[in-house]
Structure formats: structure tokens, C-alpha cells
Amino acid sequence: MKNFDFHNPTRLVFGEGTIENIGQYVKEYGDKKVLLLYGKGSIKRNGVYDTVVKSLKEAGIDYVEMSGVKPNPVLSKVRETVLLMKKEKVDAIVAVGGGSVLDTSKISAAAYYYDGDPWDFYEKKVKPERALPIYGVLTISATGSEMNSGGVITNEEEKKKWGWGSKYTYPRLSIVDPSVQKTLPKNQTVNGAVDTITHVLEEYFDGTKGTLMQDEFSEGIIRTTMVSVKKLIEDPEDYEARANLAWAATLALNGLNGLGRRGDWASHGIEHSVSAYYDIAHAEGLAMVMPAWMKHVYKEDVDKFARFGEKIFGIMEEDKEKAAVMAIEAYKRFLQEIGAPVSLSERNIGDEHLRAMAKNAMLRGPIGGLKKLHEEDVYEILKLAL
Amino acid sequence: MKNFDFHNPTRLVFGEGTIENIGQYVKEYGDKKVLLLYGKGSIKRNGVYDTVVKSLKEAGIDYVEMSGVKPNPVLSKVRETVLLMKKEKVDAIVAVGGGSVLDTSKISAAAYYYDGDPWDFYEKKVKPERALPIYGVLTISATGSEMNSGGVITNEEEKKKWGWGSKYTYPRLSIVDPSVQKTLPKNQTVNGAVDTITHVLEEYFDGTKGTLMQDEFSEGIIRTTMVSVKKLIEDPEDYEARANLAWAATLALNGLNGLGRRGDWASHGIEHSVSAYYDIAHAEGLAMVMPAWMKHVYKEDVDKFARFGEKIFGIMEEDKEKAAVMAIEAYKRFLQEIGAPVSLSERNIGDEHLRAMAKNAMLRGPIGGLKKLHEEDVYEILKLAL
Numbered sequence: 001m002k003n004f005d006f007h008n009p010t011r012l013v014f015g016e017g018t019i020e021n022i023g024q025y026v027k028e029y030g031d032k033k034v035l036l037l038y039g040k041g042s043i044k045r046n047g048v049y050d051t052v053v054k055s056l057k058e059a060g061i062d063y064v065e066m067s068g069v070k071p072n073p074v075l076s077k078v079r080e081t082v083l084l085m086k087k088e089k090v091d092a093i094v095a096v097g098g099g100s101v102l103d104t105s106k107i108s109a110a111a112y113y114y115d116g117d118p119w120d121f122y123e124k125k126v127k128p129e130r131a132l133p134i135y136g137v138l139t140i141s142a143t144g145s146e147m148n149s150g151g152v153i154t155n156e157e158e159k160k161k162w163g164w165g166s167k168y169t170y171p172r173l174s175i176v177d178p179s180v181q182k183t184l185p186k187n188q189t190v191n192g193a194v195d196t197i198t199h200v201l202e203e204y205f206d207g208t209k210g211t212l213m214q215d216e217f218s219e220g221i222i223r224t225t226m227v228s229v230k231k232l233i234e235d236p237e238d239y240e241a242r243a244n245l246a247w248a249a250t251l252a253l254n255g256l257n258g259l260g261r262r263g264d265w266a267s268h269g270i271e272h273s274v275s276a277y278y279d280i281a282h283a284e285g286l287a288m289v290m291p292a293w294m295k296h297v298y299k300e301d302v303d304k305f306a307r308f309g310e311k312i313f314g315i316m317e318e319d320k321e322k323a324a325v326m327a328i329e330a331y332k333r334f335l336q337e338i339g340a341p342v343s344l345s346e347r348n349i350g351d352e353h354l355r356a357m358a359k360n361a362m363l364r365g366p367i368g369g370l371k372k373l374h375e376e377d378v379y380e381i382l383k384l385a386l
Numbered sequence: 387m388k389n390f391d392f393h394n395p396t397r398l399v400f401g402e403g404t405i406e407n408i409g410q411y412v413k414e415y416g417d418k419k420v421l422l423l424y425g426k427g428s429i430k431r432n433g434v435y436d437t438v439v440k441s442l443k444e445a446g447i448d449y450v451e452m453s454g455v456k457p458n459p460v461l462s463k464v465r466e467t468v469l470l471m472k473k474e475k476v477d478a479i480v481a482v483g484g485g486s487v488l489d490t491s492k493i494s495a496a497a498y499y500y501d502g503d504p505w506d507f508y509e510k511k512v513k514p515e516r517a518l519p520i521y522g523v524l525t526i527s528a529t530g531s532e533m534n535s536g537g538v539i540t541n542e543e544e545k546k547k548w549g550w551g552s553k554y555t556y557p558r559l560s561i562v563d564p565s566v567q568k569t570l571p572k573n574q575t576v577n578g579a580v581d582t583i584t585h586v587l588e589e590y591f592d593g594t595k596g597t598l599m600q601d602e603f604s605e606g607i608i609r610t611t612m613v614s615v616k617k618l619i620e621d622p623e624d625y626e627a628r629a630n631l632a633w634a635a636t637l638a639l640n641g642l643n644g645l646g647r648r649g650d651w652a653s654h655g656i657e658h659s660v661s662a663y664y665d666i667a668h669a670e671g672l673a674m675v676m677p678a679w680m681k682h683v684y685k686e687d688v689d690k691f692a693r694f695g696e697k698i699f700g701i702m703e704e705d706k707e708k709a710a711v712m713a714i715e716a717y718k719r720f721l722q723e724i725g726a727p728v729s730l731s732e733r734n735i736g737d738e739h740l741r742a743m744a745k746n747a748m749l750r751g752p753i754g755g756l757k758k759l760h761e762e763d764v765y766e767i768l769k770l771a772l
Contacts, residue, residue, distance in 0.1 A: 001629040001633070002401065003399075003401025003403075004400050004401060005397070005399050005400075006397065006398045006399075007395075007396075007398070008394075009393075011391070011392065011393035012393070013391050013392075014390050014645070015390060017389075209626070210625075210630070212610050213607070213610045213634050213637070216609055217637075219606070220599070220602030220603050223602060227598060228598070239596075240387060240595070240598075243387045243596065243646070244596070244597075244599045247387070247600075248599050256637075260400070260629070260633070
């Protein structure tokens with residue numbers, strides 16, 4: 001186990017009926033005028049928008065709106081958001097939506113205090129010294145962004161889909177009400193589950209030894225997610241399954257699962273390059289890329305892949321090498337069972353940009369922790385994913 | 387799953403060699419003069435005292451000392467500590483030791499800003515509005531006090547051993563260096579493991595339904611603790627086992643495990659009454675009381691006890707009632723295997739004060755979540771524990 005330094009200051013309010021208190025929470029912390037940031041309108045259909053607006057009004061919180069944040073959120077929207085916030089002089093952001101809205105809020109909160117372009121933070125040209133407070137209201141459990149400091153933004157012009165975060169960009173408070181997720185379409189529920197499991201696996205398969213507590217934690221999150229997503233495919237209104245999936249998704253990326261590990265994150269790196277070229281859902285990209293990544297790297301840690309097979313799929317094969325291969329196949333089958341795509345071709349992606357995507361994944365240098373991946377490795381993985 | 391509101395602001399620094407930075411951390415947060423609080427001198431034997439003092443001096447932090455905090459920490463020592471802090475006008479407390487020292491630091495930190503008697507907080511006559519910052523340096527993993535807001539203090543005169551905490555008494559930062567625990571005697575390592583497992587079980591067996599994620603988390607902590615303590619009995623210097631046990635102990639009671647549950651805590655309540663009458667180690671009391679509590683209450687949730695048997699001990703018995711009984715026996719056997727006492731008689735406790743202890747457990751009303759326990763229940767449980 002590696003040494004670690006953990007500090008997650010986000011307050012998490014969880015459960016049915018909690019969103020109606022958002023105004024009170026903002027008031028409790030003394031903020032008077034907020035930016036109400038959201039996506040493309042699903043919160044108007046599921047009633048969350050009305051609940052939030054009513055609550056803000058009742059608490060006497062002034063607000064201005066910015067809508068239209070899209071999945072795989074983009075830099076141009078961040079710039080627009082920051083301009084509006086500067087003009088309106090808000091005290092805080094109320095980010096209502098999924099990971100895209102939360103991710104947009106984080107860079108915007110930091111850029112509020114910066115005169116240059118927000119992308120400078122991603123390029124590490126500048127470091128934040130403060131950020132506006134963020135209040136999250138989560139409407140889809142997937143990215144864990146409600147309880148961490150990170151955000152992924154796509155710079156459309158430069159085809160860069162990168163992650164960034166700072167200790168100032170943890171949401172001050174996030175509300176997770178699983179009951180508002182009852183109306184999500186099946187594919188979004190499935191995507192949330194795949195995102196959750198992938199976050200866990202990016203830390204689980206990193207080669208660090210002596211992390212039994214973390215491994216147990218990881219496996220618990222994965223099993224909970226698998227059981228819950230299957231229940232939700234049967235019955236999207238199952239509150240307990242929604243609640244367990246939601247809590248698993250938050251735990252998967254609030255920092256705990258990665259403690260004492262170095263992490264790998266190569267599959268995310270590769271997926272970001274794929275979705276810099278193709279407008280696919282992030283989780284779909286992960287479902288396509290990760291099994292291919294597994295096949296490419298499993299020999300670096302056969303025992304861990306065998307353990308994964310045993311603890312998650314009950315594979316008791318004694319030959320570790322065989323067990324590892326069986327585990328990867330079982331994971332792929334699970335993804336297929338829940339309706340996730342496991343090859344690029346399922347989203348009509350052919351081999352035309354493989355080389356460019358492989359190069360794109362190297363923009364910030366080689367990636368990966370379990371195995372350091374260079375352009376050729378990524379190219380091979382993408383071919384395996386075809 | 388029940389709704390919850392979680393906010394744990396403690397920063398946790400974990401790993402070998404981290405204690406030598408304590409002075410820098412205190413300085414980073416701007417504190418200049420601290421109370422150095424510790425126990426009966428084990429930190430002088432294992433070198434931690436020297437490391438802390440050297441680090442404070444190098445960082446230019448002024449300090450005064452208060453030593454002599456004993457296991458099952460007492461109110462008289464809290465009073466003495468608060469008097470010294472008021473006289474010396476310290477900015478913060480550096481609490482070096484185990485749960486007793488940390489627990490003493492919490493009530494002292496709050497009482498620093500209060501003119502009356504510290505016990506008033508425990509009696510709920512007064513609520514804190516602030517507290518001195520606490521920096522923890524943990525030397526034995528057991529209570530989880532390094533990353534929560536609570537503390538148990540014994541009022542010797544009134545024979546009350548009670549818990550208390552507030553949102554102001556989370557340590558600002560705690561350092562956990564598992565390597566300093568290599569020199570702990572076997573019984574203290576075992577006690578830490580029993581304390582950890584009991585904390586988990588007090589939330590696990592509470593009757594709340596729909597908590598799969600929490601159950602998986604609980605079971606992971608328990609299995610990790612069981613594996614690690616057995617390794618440490620074989621080899622007390624096994625760093626990875628120390629690290630896993632330490633991290634499990636922190637996770638067991640930093641709040642996460644109890645989220646979405648109501649909790650039970652009856653075994654703690656009963657143990658507190660036992661150790662208000664007999665000077666036994668807290669964990670020994672828990673090892674004696676909890677299996678008896680299990681026997682008394684398991685029919686309230688046979689399925690959960692059967693699940694416990696399956697997930698922890700691999701018991702696959704189909705008859706749930708039988709499986710539950712087998713699980714309780716297996717848990718008792720595990721405690722015996724690691725050398726924990728499982729009956730009061732093993733610590734020369736007879737039936738002379740059973741009634742008085744049962745009454746004592748009722749001082750703040752009936753206890754328990756899975757089953758509400760009245761005086762007669764506690765009396766029966768104590769008889770079962772004989």
C-alpha cells in the first residue's frame with residue numbers, strides 16, 4: 001500500500017425528497033445570488049427544475065440561468081458560463097444535472113477568478129488560488145463528480161478531452177436524490193453503471209500490492225453496481241436499487257477507492273481520444289475500450305485478474321492465466337447482458353482514425369499505471385476493440 | 387436505505403514516515419502554540435514522542451505537555467487538561483496516542499471555550515459553538531477516533547461511561563503511520579481488531595433494509611480485519627497487514643459504514659456499563675458482550691445473521707435459522723482463535739453486579755436499534771455472557 005493524503009470536504013445529502021431543501025442549504029452558507037447551471041432540459045421534464053427554482057425563491061436566493069451544457073461538455077460552454085457569471089457577479093454555482101454539468105461548474109468556478117482563458121488551467125499554465133462555491137444537485141449517478149474535485153472538458157477546436165481538478169473545486173455540498181432517476185431511459189442507467197465500474201477498475205488494476213482493504217472495497221462497489229443495474233433494467237422505479245447504484249457511483253470516485261494506489265486510468269485516456277473524434281457517450285466508449293485494454297495488459301498482473309474473476313464472477317479456475325482470461329470474457333459478457341456496446345463497430349466506428357486517436361492519447365505523454373502505454377500499445381488496443 | 391447527511395472534514399495523512407511532518411502541518415494551518423497530549427508513556431518507548439517533539443521544534447511550534455491519559459479515559463483528566471490549556475492559551479491540541487487520547491482531546495477542545503464543567507456537554511446541558519483544532523497522531527488503530535467527531539469519557543464518580551461528539555470536534559488532520567504499531571503487544575493488536583469489527587457490526591445488524599452497498603462495505607472491512615489480525619499474530623512487523631488493519635479501523639468508524647442505516651450500538655452501551663464497574667479493556671468487553679447480544683436478538687433479523695455467516699465464514703446452510711446460529715458460533719470461535727475473551731468469567735467477572743450494570747445501561751433510556759432493549763434484556767444478555 002502506498003502512502004496517501006486524503007481530504008474530501010464535500011458535504012453529501014442523500015435520499016428521497018432532499019432536493020427541495022437546496023435553497024435552505026445555499027442560505028445556510030450565506031450565499032445570496034447564484035448561477036443556476038443545467039443541461040439540455042431533462043430537468044424540466046422530470047420536475048427537478050421546478051423543485052430547485054421553488055426552493056431558491058422560498059429561501060430568497062437570487063439566481064441567473066445558464067442552460068445547454070451537453071454530454072461530453074465543451075470548452076465553448078465553459079467560456080460562455082464564465083462570462084455570464086462575471087457579468088452577473090454571482091456568489092456561487094448551483095449545478096443541476098449529471099457529470100457534464102458538474103464538470104462544467106468546476107472549471108467555471110475556478111475561472112471566475114482568472115482573467116485569461118479557462119483552458120489555461122487544463123494546460124497547467126496557471127493554478128487556481130480559489131474558486132466559487134459549488135452546490136450540486138445530481139440527476140444521474142455515474143461520474144462521481146458530485147463528491148470529487150475533478151472535471152473533464154473537451155476543447156473542440158484542439159480535439160483535446162482532458163481532466164483537471166484542484167482542492168478548491170470540491171462541491172461544498174451535493175444533493176443526491178435517487179428517486180429522480182426513476183425516469184431515466186435504460187441506456188443512461190446502464191451507462192452510469194458502466195462508468196461506475198470502470199472508475200473502480202481503473203484503480204483496482206494498477207499493479208499496487210498490499211491493498212486488501214481497497215480491493216474488498218472495490219469489489220463491493222462492483223458487485224453492488226452489477227446487482228443494482230440488473231434490477232433497474234427489470235424495474236426502473238425500484239428505489240432501493242436506485243439508491244444503491246447512486247451510492248456506489250459516488251463511492252467509486254470520491255477518492256476513497258484510489259487511496260494507497262497509484263491508479264492506471266489508461267482506459268479513460270483512450271476513451272477520451274475516441275470521443276474526441278466521435279460523439280459517443282463516455283460510458284459506451286469505456287465499455288468498448290476497457291475489455292480490449294484488459295486483453296492487452298493482463299499478463300502484467302495475472303493474479304489480480306484471476307482474483308477479479310473469483311470475487312466478481314465466482315470463477316474458481318486454478319490455473320491463474322486461464323482464470324484471468326475467463327474473467328475478462330465474463331466481464332465482457334456482463335457488459336453485453338446489460339446492453340452496453342463492447343466493440344467500436346457497434347457504434348459504427350471503423351479503422352479510419354485509429355492511428356490519429358492513438359497519437360491523440362499521447363498528447364500529454366505515455367499513459368497507464370499497470371503498464372505504461374505508448375502510441376503502438378494504444379493502437380493495438382483500439383484494433384482489439386474494433 | 388435511509389436518507390443521510392454526511393460531512394467528514396478530517397484530512398487523513400496515512401503511511402510510513404508521515405509523523406515527522408506533524409510540525410509542518412500545524413504550521414501550514416497557522417497554529418503557533420499547542421497542547422501536546424498523550425498517555426502513559428508508550429510513545430516515549432516507541433520513538434513517536436521524539437519524532438513529534440523534534441518536528442514541532444523544527445517548525446517553530448511552541449508546546450506544553452499533558453500526559454497520563456489512561457485507557458477508558460476519565461473526566462478528571464479532561465478537567466485537568468482544560469485547566470492547563472486555559473492557563474497556557476494554546477491554539478490547538480496535538481493528540482498523540484490511541485482512542486483514549488483522541489477522545490480526551492475532543493471534549494477538551496470544546497470545553498476550552500466553556501466556563502462550566504466539561505461533563506455538561508455529555509449531559510446535554512450545553513452545546514458547543516466552537517472547539518480548538520485537533521491534530522491527531524495515531525499510535526494504535528482501533529477506535530476510529532482519528533477520523534470522527536466522537537469521544538467516550540468515563541465519569542468515575544457517577545459511574546457513567548458515555549459517548550459524545552459534535553461537528554466541531556472532527557480532528558482537522560490526523561496522521562496514521564501503521565509502522566509505529568509494529569511494536570504493539572499482541573493483545574493490543576487483537577483488541578484493535580475486535581473494536582474495528584464491533585464498530586462495523588453495530589451498524590450492520592440494525593434491521594435497516596435495502597443497504598446492499600453498505601453491507602458489502604461492512605463485510606469488506608470485517609474480512610480485511612480478520613485476515614490482517616491473523617497475519618499480525620504470526621508476524622507483528624508485517625507492514626502491509628498493519629496498514630490494512632489501520633485503514634480498516636479508520637473506515638469502520640469514520641461515518642461511512644453507518645450511512646443510510648439507523649445503527650444499533652446496544653453492545654457498546656452494555657460494554658460501557660460493564661467497564662464502568664470493572665477496569666477491563668473496551669474491546670475485551672465488546673468481545674464478551676456482543677456474541678451474547680447476538681444470541682439474544684438474532685431472531686429479529688434471521689436473514690441478516692445468515693448473510694453474515696455466508697459472507698464472512700462461508701456458511702452455506704439453507705435453513706436460515708440454523709445458518710444464523712452457526713454464524714454466531716463461528717464469530718465466537720474466531721474471537722477465541724485470536725485470543726479475545728468471550729465470557730465475563732475469563733476476566734473474573736461474576737454475577738455480583740449484573741443487575742446494577744443492567745440498570746446502569748438504562749441511564750439514558752432503552753438502548754438498541756435492531757431490538758429495543760430494556761433492563762431485563764440487558765440482564766439476560768449479561769447472564770448469557772457469564
